[in-house]
Amino acid sequence: MKQLPLWAVLAAFSASGPGWAQDDLRFDPLPTLSCLAGAETLPSMMTCVGIAAEACMESQASGYTTVGMGYCLDQELSFWDGRLNTAYGQLMAQEKATDTEMKEIGATVPSLAETLRAMQRAWIPFRDASCDYARAQWGGGTGGGPATLSCLMTQTARQALELEIRLTDARN
Numbered sequence: 106m107k108q109l110p111l112w113a114v115l116a117a118f119s120a121s122g123p124g125w126a127q128d129d130l131r132f133d134p135l136p137t138l139s140c141l142a143g144a145e146t147l148p149s150m151m152t153c154v155g156i157a158a159e160a161c162m163e164s165q166a167s168g169y170t171t172v173g174m175g176y177c178l179d180q181e182l183s184f185w186d187g188r189l190n191t192a193y194g195q196l197m198a199q200e201k202a203t204d205t206e207m208k209e210i211g212a213t214v215p216s217l218a219e220t221l222r223a224m225q226r227a228w229i230p231f232r233d234a235s236c237d238y239a240r241a242q243w244g245g246g247t248g249g250g251p252a253t254l255s256c257l258m259t260q261t262a263r264q265a266l267e268l269e270i271r272l273t274d275a276r277n
Contacts, residue, residue: 130173132161132180147266154262155255157181171247178254185258189265196272197221232260 140153161177162168168177200217207214236256243249 130161130168130176131164132177133157134181134184136160137181137184147263147270150266151259151263154185154259155181157184158255158258171251174251175254178251178258182254182258182261185262185265189261189268192265192268192272193221193225196268196275199272199275228264232257232264235260 134157136159137153137155137157140156141150144150144153158177158181161180162174165173167173197218200221204216204218236253239256240249240253243252
């Protein structure tokens, strides 16, 4: 049996149609943000991932339907994707500035900006393959969509947090 590519699964979940944007579901990132406020290490930060999606699912009766889970997980995925993009942009600007400084003093060191870009480009197929595997565990069943979104959310959150930590460490 041929497996759908990740983009096809996500397109099906993000397609507008009756019942997708459940009127009774509300996503609020505050539970995740509150958890992160008390977390100091990556492992403790990772325990915060999914808390807002879980609160969203618990908010109404339809939260634990396939559509409800998809909505809530997708909303938290978007939250983490925004953080990832912000951290990546800030870190890239910082690394480019460091590369310029290194060039000015004649240092022959690898480019931080180029290696950051290469790392991020390599991470994307790793994330997608990991989440394809998570979906495959469901054997084509309806749980595959939420499993994929949960995986994407977790992988994206981890990457965002790692870049945010690097950004904070580099500033100190």
